[in-house]
Amino acid sequence: MSAEKVISVKELTKRFGDFTAVDNITFDVKQGEIFGFLGANGAGKTTAMRMLCGLSFPTSGEASVAGFDLYKNADAIKRNIGYMSQKFSLYEDLTVRENIRFYGGIYGLTDREIKEKSDEMLTQLKLGEQVNSLVKSLPLGWRQKMSFSVAMLHSPKIVFLDEPTGGVDPITRREFWTLIYEAASRGTTVFVTTHYMDEAEYCDRVSIMVDGRVDALGSPTELKEQFSAKDMGGVFLQLARKATRSDG
Amino acid sequence: MNAVTAHKIRKTFPAKGKPTVALETISFEVGQGELFGIIGPDGAGKTTLFRILTTLMLADEGTASVDGLDVVKDFKEIRKRVGYMPGKFSLYPDLSVEENLRFFATLFSTSIEENYDLVKDIYVQIEKFKKRKAGALSGGMKQKLALSCALIHKPSVLFLDEPTTGVDAVSRKEFWELLRNLQGQGITIVVSTPYMDEASLCDRVALVQEGRIMDIDSPKGIVDKFGSTLWSVKADRMYELMKALREMEDVASCYPFGQEHHVVFKDETASPEKVKRSLMDQGFADFKFHPIEASIEDCFMKLMTSHNA
Known part of the structure; x- marks a missing residue:
């Protein structure tokens, strides 16, 4: 099977007044790909990601996500993607089971599907014993892994991960990437942002945004060659230093 | 005299069932003029420790001192001598950049002009936005304003709680260069971070996890102890x-x-x-x-x- 494009972005632009947050970006993401979305603070990543998730309309350009048009079918996009951010994902005052039940309901799963998915997830994450514990009582690392699984409850085609490993301990950070690899090997497309440059190396392809534009796009190997850098940190430094639009 | 000492500090928080232990019994010292890193993930107890040392919270057990003063008895004096930049943005969003800085200078009976040299390197980067309200600044600019406000009274010890969290690799590098410059001016700096790569930029570090200090040493000392090929x-x-x-x-x-x-x-x-x-x-x-x-x-x-x- 030739890889299907699950995200297709063409000349996408978003302006706020006279400020161009996202400036004419074009790229595709294939099914099952781990796509790293990098950029300095203020480069326009969040704005671009909000558009791709159907949360904000572009000023101009075209994009389709999971087979749906950004302008016409934003609601269908929301049903077909998963989203997880470092800042918010689970309700801390609900138990593990209640969170799964809640998100299952939001994503429109049947009771039977919710039951099946919960069992599968609790086994995979070894959370069986904690099923009736409040989420806030779980160590952060477990919470992050659970957030990821919850974002995957409805078997979305694409999962958007916004700095999923920020503040996480180094072992859990690596376990988290194992979850990413497993999801990708099952055909889920993973769209991920990170400030950890070692994690950029784990992506199939990486894009780097500078001043609202996508200034680099390719596999880590290609980018390192193109910028004569020994690692992705080196590639990132070269590009981000060029930025004229500073976050401060 | 050490700039900071913590002796058998323990802190728990009440919770249903058994209390949550934020800090096991921990002890350490920071020398004058040292750049000391507290390295660990979220939930390690870094913020709790900072709040105890800056006299904003009481420990359950143990003693601590900052600049030779006891954190319980001499809390008022300590507050005059430390600069504290919390992890969460804590300036006044409705005041402008300049008003915030002036406000903090005035609180400590000084003026921007008097200590301008100390904040100059950082403040020039945001000075062109000095009329803008702090709430309308971008993340990186808020961070620089917060650092300026923590410095404006010329503290002897500076506590920075996760100043680089969520900050991109280039800006993080620049921020550490600023810290080195400040250290050069004789200020003791205690800084926490979840980024392991920043440990090598400190004179000494404490590696913390779940309320415990796993090791304290110079970055080289820690690496030398790895013990396996x-x-x-x-x-x-x-x-x-x-x-x-x-x-x-x-x-x-x-x-x-x-x-x-x-x-x-x-x-x-x-x-x-x-x-x-x-x-x-x-x-x-x-x-x-x-x-x-x-x-x-x-x-x-x-x-x-x-x-x-």
């Missing part, structure tokens, strides 16, 4: 390679590290040749196998697993 291993199909290595009997640990895997063998005499042969039999190719020096992150993980074991 660490191998960098590369081949085609890195993810499969990791799984294969973890299955092998000779392998004690294998963690992905960017472009390579870091591997420790159970037995120091285990031969990488043998491992390589067995991997080749499994169809891996394009090997690169060589011993490397451990990083703080390697040490952190080793300390974590040896504690849990």
Whole structure:
């Protein structure tokens, strides 16, 4: 099977007044790909990601996500993607089971599907014993892994991960990437942002945004060659230093 | 005299069932003029520790001092002498950049002009926005304003709680250069971070996890204690390679590290040749196998697993 494009972005632009947050970006993401979305603070990543998730309309350009048009079918996009951010994902005052039940309901799963998915997830994450514990009582690392699984409850085609490993301990950070690899090997497309440059190396392809534009796009190997850098940190430094639009 | 001392500090928070232990009994010292890093993930107890040392919270047990003053008895005096930048943005969003800075200077009976030299390097970067309300600044600019406000009364000890969290790799580098400059002006700096790579920029660090200090030393001292030969291993199909290595009997640990895997063998005499042969039999190719020096992150993980074991 030739890889299907699950995200297709063409000349996408978003302006706020006279400020161009996202400036004419074009790229595709294939099914099952781990796509790293990098950029300095203020480069326009969040704005671009909000558009791709159907949360904000572009000023101009075209994009389709999971087979749906950004302008016409934003609601269908929301049903077909998963989203997880470092800042918010689970309700801390609900138990593990209640969170799964809640998100299952939001994503429109049947009771039977919710039951099946919960069992599968609790086994995979070894959370069986904690099923009736409040989420806030779980160590952060477990919470992050659970957030990821919850974002995957409805078997979305694409999962958007916004700095999923920020503040996480180094072992859990690596376990988290194992979850990413497993999801990708099952055909889920993973769209991920990170400030950890070692994690950029784990992506199939990486894009780097500078001043609202996508200034680099390719596999880590290609980018390192193109910028004569020994690692992705080196590639990132070269590009981000060029930025004229500073976050401060 | 040490700039900071913590002696058997313990802190718990009430919770249903049994109380949550935020800080086990911890002790450490920070010398005058030192750049001291507290390195650990979220939930390690970093913020609790900062709040105790800046006199904003009382410990359950133990004693601590800052600039030779007791955190309980002399809290008023300590507050005049420390600068504290909390992890959460805590300036007045409805005041302008300049008003915020002036406000903090006035609180400490000084003026922007009097201590301008100290904040100059940082403040010039946001000065063009001085009429803008602080709430309308971008993340990076808020961080620089917060640092300026924490410095404007010329503190002897500066506490920075996760100043680089969520900040991109380039801006993080620049921020650490600022810290080095401040240290050069004689200020003691205690800084926390979840980024292991920043540990090497400190004079000494405490590695913290779940309320415990796992080790305190210079970055070099910590690395020297790693105690095993660490191998960098590369081949085609890195993810499969990791799984294969973890299955092998000779392998004690294998963690992905960017472009390579870091591997420790159970037995120091285990031969990488043998491992390589067995991997080749499994169809891996394009090997690169060589011993490397451990990083703080390697040490952190080793300390974590040896504690849990």
